[in-house]
Amino acid sequence: MKKTAFILGLSALIVSCNQPAKQQENNEHNALETSVESNEVKTEEANPAADFNIEDIAFSTADIGDFPFINLPEGLEAHKGAIQSKFDICFFPINGVMTPFEGKLYKANVGAVRGEEYSQRYFEKSMEDYLLSVGAVKVFDGEITREEYDRYNKQDPNKGGSGDMGYWNQNIQFFIIRSKDKGNIYIQFTSNNAGGKLNIVQEEAFKQTVTKVTADEIVKDLSETGKSILYINFDVDKSNITAEGREVVIQIAEALQKDKNLIIAIEGHTDNTGDALHNKKLSKDRANAVVDNLIANGIDKARLSAIGFGSEKPLVANNSEENKAKNRRVELIRVK
Structure with missing residues (x-):
């Protein structure tokens, strides 16, 4: 009888010892779920907008x-x-x-x-x-x-x-x-x-207004107004013409081939960001780069001249990024 009581007591002790461990496991599992839920809430709250x-x-x-x-x-x-x-x-x-x-x-x-x-x-x-x-x-x-x-x-x-x-x-x-x-x-x-x-x-939704420059448009502008305003892409703060810029130069060359009597001056312009002397030199270098590319496309050098004005002749006030972009341009001026 005493032996039976001892065995029953020992069994109860084992159960009582195992129960907190199982409860601890459950608590840890619940804590993990709570942590995951908490992280999910934080993720949802990451963008209140x-x-x-x-x-x-x-x-x-x-x-x-x-x-x-x-x-x-x-x-x-x-x-x-x-x-x-x-x-x-x-x-x-x-x-x-x-x-x-x-x-x-x-x-x-x-x-x-x-x-x-x-x-x-x-x-x-x-x-x-x-x-x-x-x-x-x-x-x-x-x-x-x-x-x-x-x-x-x-x-x-x-x-x-x-x-x-x-x-x-x-x-x-x-x-x-x-x-x-x-x-x-x-x-x-x-x-x-x-x-x-x-x-x-x-x-408002953005409305695309950029179109491809064509030789016919350049000839028309030079004939009607005596100048054509173009936006030729260069490497940042350099006179190297990008691939997109060279496409525009090809159209200028075609315009000059359409009218063999055209003689033009190529003017480089910048916005007013940075040093004025640096901008003037950069604009002249870019105008010369256009001349060099036109010559490479078969245009007689005698029909071309280059000058850089830097930020001296803005089209619009340099009071916004949009306006500064308008001022960073190349102008073709009809000389004859």
Whole structure:
């Protein structure tokens, strides 16, 4: 009897010892599942902007005017150098994630007109009250994180330009207006006691306007206006013509072969980025490179001349990347 009791006691002890181990195994398994679930949640939360749906915002029925849609409050003005582009990109905070939108762009630094004092409260209240009155919806009011700034800032081609905002220590107010006639309009502003910044995008899809240059177009331009403006690709900061650039040179050669009497000057132009003397030399070297390629394509050297102007003769103001690209060009000028 005592032996039986001993065996039963020993069995109970073994069961009681094994049970916590099994329970520990279950707990570890549950902890692992919880960890996986936790990681899954973190993955889903990695892009809060994905939860945003523009369709949730009602259309405004107000008359909002034309782009850029806003006149600044009385006594305030946009500083010189404001960016106004037919197509560009701007980043706006969707749930704290700087999200790119493309279309017509307006960016400006805002300050008081001469003789007036700037008021942060006046600017912010004027903007907010007006936007709400025309059916705009505020979708963000706060700061982004330093990590978010580090993630996106190099993607912004206008960083450091007029109206630049989107820094981690900067409060941003972001509004959206949806209009059946004007489309989606994104407006954000920030301010401190020295001045404000304003960004506006009227969202639009990109429209391709680049077409292949043809000899017939070059002849037509030279005949009608006396010049042809071309965009010949070169290696960055060099006078080496790329393969795409050589295709354009071939069309110039064909144009000169169509009209054997044509004599042209080839002018090189740059934007105003960097040293002026360097740009002038680079533009001259590029014009000479075009001449050399034309000669290699059978054009008499006596019909060609080259000159470089650097940034001295811009087509448009160098106040945006779009405009700077327009200024980086080669012009063919009809001499005879």
